[in-house]
Amino acid sequence: MKKTTLIIATALIAACALPLSACKKGESLDSDKYAICATYDEEEEKLNGTCTFTYHNRTDNELDSLCFNLWGNAYRQDAKNKPAASGDNKAYYCGVNYGGESVESVEGCASWEVCGDDENILKVALSEPLYPEQSTTVTISYTLDLAKINHRTGVTKESVNLGNFYPILCAYSKEGFIQTPYYSTGDPFVSACADYDVTLKLPLGYTAATSGKEVERKEEKDGVTTRYTLENARDFAAVLSKDFKTLTQNFNGCAVTVYYCGERQPQKELNATVESLEYFSSLFGNYAYPTLSVVFTPLNSSGMEYPALTMINSALTEENAVYTAVHETAHQWWYAMVGSNQVTCAWQDEGLAEYSTLAFFETHPAYGFTRTGILGSAIKSYRAYYSVYNQIFGKSDTTMTRAINEYEGEYEYINIVYNKSLLMFESVRTAMGDKKFFSALANYFKDNCFSLAAPEDLIAKFDELYDVEGLIDGYLNGKVVI
Numbered sequence: 001m002k003k004t005t006l007i008i009a010t011a012l013i014a015a016c017a018l019p020l021s022a023c024k025k026g027e028s029l030d031s032d033k034y035a036i037c038a039t040y041d042e043e044e045e046k047l048n049g050t051c052t053f054t055y056h057n058r059t060d061n062e063l064d065s066l067c068f069n070l071w072g073n074a075y076r077q078d079a080k081n082k083p084a085a086s087g088d089n090k091a092y093y094c095g096v097n098y099g100g101e102s103v104e105s106v107e108g109c110a111s112w113e114v115c116g117d118d119e120n121i122l123k124v125a126l127s128e129p130l131y132p133e134q135s136t137t138v139t140i141s142y143t144l145d146l147a148k149i150n151h152r153t154g155v156t157k158e159s160v161n162l163g164n165f166y167p168i169l170c171a172y173s174k175e176g177f178i179q180t181p182y183y184s185t186g187d188p189f190v191s192a193c194a195d196y197d198v199t200l201k202l203p204l205g206y207t208a209a210t211s212g213k214e215v216e217r218k219e220e221k222d223g224v225t226t227r228y229t230l231e232n233a234r235d236f237a238a239v240l241s242k243d244f245k246t247l248t249q250n251f252n253g254c255a256v257t258v259y260y261c262g263e264r265q266p267q268k269e270l271n272a273t274v275e276s277l278e279y280f281s282s283l284f285g286n287y288a289y290p291t292l293s294v295v296f297t298p299l300n301s302s303g304m305e306y307p308a309l310t311m312i313n314s315a316l317t318e319e320n321a322v323y324t325a326v327h328e329t330a331h332q333w334w335y336a337m338v339g340s341n342q343v344t345c346a347w348q349d350e351g352l353a354e355y356s357t358l359a360f361f362e363t364h365p366a367y368g369f370t371r372t373g374i375l376g377s378a379i380k381s382y383r384a385y386y387s388v389y390n391q392i393f394g395k396s397d398t399t400m401t402r403a404i405n406e407y408e409g410e411y412e413y414i415n416i417v418y419n420k421s422l423l424m425f426e427s428v429r430t431a432m433g434d435k436k437f438f439s440a441l442a443n444y445f446k447d448n449c450f451s452l453a454a455p456e457d458l459i460a461k462f463d464e465l466y467d468v469e470g471l472i473d474g475y476l477n478g479k480v481v482i
């Protein structure tokens with residue numbers, strides 16, 4: 001995500017009970033697969049869907065259940081962890097209102113229940129134990145009620161934002177499936193890569209910007225049905241609108257399309273997106289997806305990243321939208337292709353996205369941002385935060401090793417996860433030199449693409465080329481004075 005408050009105007013500111021199938025030992029397992037069919041009901045502002053998910057057990061453990069995140073339930077009235085505060089008028093543009101995600105049935109299992117700390121988890125008990133290397137398929141029928149909210153999931157005055165619009169498997173760790181509740185601070189999402197086959201049925205007149213590549217389209221009297229595919233992605237998002245205009249440019253076989261409404265002239269944002277795709281591809285490794293949708297849409301933050309789709313707040317000025325477009329493009333490397341735990345280590349993807357953005361603007365001065373300007377703004381903002389916190393609380397916790405729900409609020413979160421992290425990577429680069437620093441990031445990308453990387457994986461890549469472990473530890477543990 002890109003936080004609005006970071007941008008300051010001047011420089012910166014199917015089927016039932018499918019049998020278990022097993023691979024032969026040593027054979028590589030197919031990718032997990034989501035086959036999603038969803039119909040948008042414009043009048044009711046609902047999405048009715050089925051999500052058929054095929055899972056391959058790559059763990060060393062026998063599994064008796066699968067757990068899915070129901071992110072849409074964070075929008076319900078009695079949610080403990082709401083996506084926005086009730087007084088957030090930028091989000092609730094027509095007063096506070098609610099949505100929710102209800103599961104109607106799950107086929108291919110023994111039983112199921114909606115549980116978790118905040119009705120945020122769908123737990124599906126399997127008919128029989130799933131041993132390592134075995135596969136199973138379940139089909140979830142669900143309804144997503146959309147709130148009227150300028151947010152990653154919601155109906156806005158211009159569009160329908162469909163981030164996190166289907167039940168998605170919780171990422172698996174050695175402790176089991178990671179069952180994180182929704183948090184309004186940061187991006188509380190952790191998921192593994194899978195292949196997607198998504199069919200959206202929309203009323204006539206709607207255009208969909210999606211993470212996928214269109215492979216089939218059928219227009220009928222009552223609507224248009226379009227099928228999209230996407231491989232090796234950790235999520236799939238869409239934004240719908242009746243008013244979208246588009247601008248498209250190709251880079252290396254990838255169609256980059258900007259979707260926007262109204263009088264906006266987003267050529268500069270398109271140029272910055274295509275040039276940053278090119279720059280990051282040459283610096284870190286190739287962009288993996290056949291398309292990239294850059295969508296201007298109302299949000300309560302500056303931007304939001306999904307694989308092959310970025311949302312940019314349509315209220316941003318051109319200057320801030322250009323900055324945000326590059327930041328969200330950088331997330332295609334740091335979040336989408338190389339995943340990390342955005343809940344426990346938010347600095348890992350946000351810091352790298354911010355630092356990659358700096359590197360882009362440093363080498364593309366025509367956009368008007370400079371390395372010294374970006375760093376100066378981060379230092380100023382961080383020191384102001386440090387001073388304010390010391391005055392109010394008599395101390396400030398400057399550790400970066402906290403989960404997103406352990407920050408006091410957005411102000412602290414932004415200064416630690418974005419600004420301090422940016423300054424940490426600047427220190428690492430200064431210590432290592434440009435060549436080793438960017439080589440380490442390219443190595444990190446190559447070895448962790450389509451995986452979930454731990455902070456140690458990133459630090460090890462730097463450390464292979466230069467001893468910066470102590471320096472990074474100093475930042476992470478709050479010992480470095482800025």
Ligand SMILES: [Zn+2]
Pocket residue numbers: 001002327331350353
């Ligand atoms: Zn971000």
